[in-house]
Every structure is written in structure tokens, then in C-alpha cells.
Amino acid sequence: MTKFFNRNRMLIILFGIIILIALIGLSLTERNHTTKAEQFTGDVVATTQETVNAPFGFIGNIFSDFFSMFGAVDENKKLKEQLDMLPQLQADNERLEEENAKLQEALDVSSKMDYETINASVISRAPDQWLESFTIDKGEKDGLKEGMAVSTSNGLIGIVSRVNGGSSFVELISSNASQNNLSVELKHGDEKVYGNVRTFDTEKNVLVVENIKNQVTLEKGDEVFTSGLTGSFPEGIVIGKVVEVENDEYGLSQNAYVQMNSDLNDVDTVFVLKRDPESLED
């Protein structure tokens, strides 16, 4: 009897392993839609978690409000000084935008730089702390789609990988760099050059960018942006700065190590960048 039971149990585990391998395969394939069942489960858990977190968040807010009161006067002064410049900047910005729109119309091109931002806050992060992926509180009904770029105020951080009704799952570019082959633009002075993100070096905490042409000699401190050539990423989103450049093994192209601007371990609020659909069509 016990022997039979053991064999039965072995069978369950063996089947389990087969299913696990199949699921790993499924997860690694690129999908551009999220099934209804996934959406439902994701939303249910997200709502439950928000409900559970609400009382704790409330208490935490009272404390943090109380402590932030002490520095408020100084901060207010500083902010007011900065605000004095704002009307002029805003006016300039509006004038330039208008001019830009007119010129674009004249040339009949749509800019890859056009995008709308959707603010979202992080509900939870993966408890296993391996891939640092997280869930945000905006979903399909806010206009999110799979493959959109996610950034913090400092720069690009991730990509929306599953969209539920009212929440979405975001993978960091550090964890899925190897699958996405993100195309980036490196700027040295006025010169531009393109490259591909190959992987994320977890020991040095830098992105490894490959296939950079030799015409432009990059230096430490050069800025790195998205190129707008990958998926629905808009152009010109800051990613980070070059910290090291080396020639590849054949000397045909350069590799650059890029330090990301945004801190991957400390993310509270993010922006989802929604690229102008017109620029995607062509």
C-alpha cells in the first residue's frame, strides 16, 4: 500500500516537472496580450492587497507627515525660489512646442518623441527579490498596453509585460535585457551612435551595450537614451550614463557599460509612457 502511494506521489511530481517546464517555455515566449483568466486573478490579488495595505499606509502617512513638518519651511522657501522661474520657462516651452508642431506639419512627419505619461504607483514587489519586478495600480482601463516603457523621474526603468483591468505587471530592463534586445542611442557631444543592450551585469550593476560603431569614440559620462526603434518605446528617454568603454573581441565595434540613472531598489511612483500611435504606424 505504502509502495503504491509512493509511486503515485512520484508520478505527481514527474507530471509537475513536465508542466513546470511547459510553463517556463510559455513564460519565455513573447506574448502581446494577457488572457482574461490572468487579468482576473491579477486584479483580485491587487485589490485584496491594496485593501490590506490601506490601514498600514494610513498610519505610516500620519507618522511621515508629522516628521516631514519639521523641514517644511525650508523646503517651501527653496521651492518658491524655483517657482519664480517657471512662468518664463512655461511660456518658452509652449512657444517651442507650437513652432515644432507647425514645422512637423509642414514636413508631414510624426515625431517618435511624442508621448503621454500616465502616473502610477507601485503596489507590490515580488517577494522572492530575484528579478525585482513589480505591480503598478494602473491597467487596461487607463490605456496601458503590453510593451510600453516605464520610467521614473530619473530615467527608464522597465517595460509593461502583463496588463490586467486595474493593475499591471512591470519587468525591469535589468531582468529582461537579454530577451528584449533594446536599441539605444548614445550621445557623445553632438554625435549620435546606436547600440543594443545585451545584458545586465549584476555584479557591477550596469547595462552592457553592444554593437556600437567605431566612428564615434565614446567616453565616460556620455548620456544614453532610448532610440525609438524598439517596440513601442518612445525616442529620447534617458536611461543612464556610460561608465566604461571597451573594444569588442574582434575590434570591430565597441561595448559600453551603462550605469542606469534610476535606482532599481527604490521605486515608489513611476510613469508609463504612451507613445503617439501615429508614429508607430510608419
Next chain:
Amino acid sequence: MQMIVIFIIGILLMCADMSFTGFSPMTLFNVEVYFVPKFLFMYILLLTIYVGPKISMFFALLFGIMLDIYIGTIYGIYSFGFIAFVIFMQTAFRVFYRDFVAMAFVVLLNSMFFDLYQYAIYRILDFISMPLFDYFALRAVPSVLVNAFVFTIIYILAIQTSKVRKEFRRSN
């Protein structure tokens, strides 16, 4: 009744697990130290002994699927892992005595193995590149410490949950 209690406690523990990410990769002396809590996992393991393997298996599957779909990059890691470890726990307790120290030892060891299993899968799939020694020094050991601190609370929770059923039966 008991199912509801288990479910609520499970959800709370899951949130506790996730809230650890708020401060977890802590920078101590210029190295990042990870504290990975496995409260929900330990609770499910203890349920195997105190409530019964079938119920425990059911919740292992339920929470496994929830975690996979909600926050998992690779599907199946949690649901398969939870169930496999519940089965393992069942087998392990034919060998060990059911006292507190043995229980603590086995559950903590299992929580370490579970993390090791995730590490192995992500490493094989080339998602992470943490060397094995770093993994043990900066992740496995601190995590076991955190789990050991909280183990007593979860142990009490599990025993209390097992009582819920008895009281319910008596009243019927």
C-alpha cells in the same frame, strides 16, 4: 470556517512577505544584504502537519497560482514549488519527531531549499548571475535568520488554525 481563517492568514502573510521588499536589499558595509522572508511558505508547511496534507496542498496550489500570476515572471515556479515542498514535508515527518525543535529545523531548512530552488531555476534560465558563495553569504543566511525570528509566531498561528476546526466540529 477553517478554510476562511487559513485564507485570511495566508493573504496577510503574503502581504507581509511583499512588504519586506520595501527595505530588503539593505546596504551594510557596502554590500547588499538580502532578507527574503518566507512566512507564507512556512505557514503552508506547518499546515501540512497540523491541519492535514490535503488542505495544505489545496492552499499551496491556490497561493502558488495567485503569486505566479500576480507577481511571477516565470509561471509555475511558485505553484510547483509549494506543492513539491508540501509533499516533501509529509515524507520528512515520517522520519522526524513532532516536537518544536525538530519542526523548526525542518521548516527552516525547507524555506532555505525553496529559495535555493528558485535560485537554481533563475540561474539556469540566465536571469541572474549571482555567484553561489555570494548567494549563501548575503542571501541564504540572513533570510534564514529572519525566518527563524518569525517562526514562533507562525508556529502559534498554525496551531491556532488547527484548533478552529476542532471547535467547529464540537459545536456541530
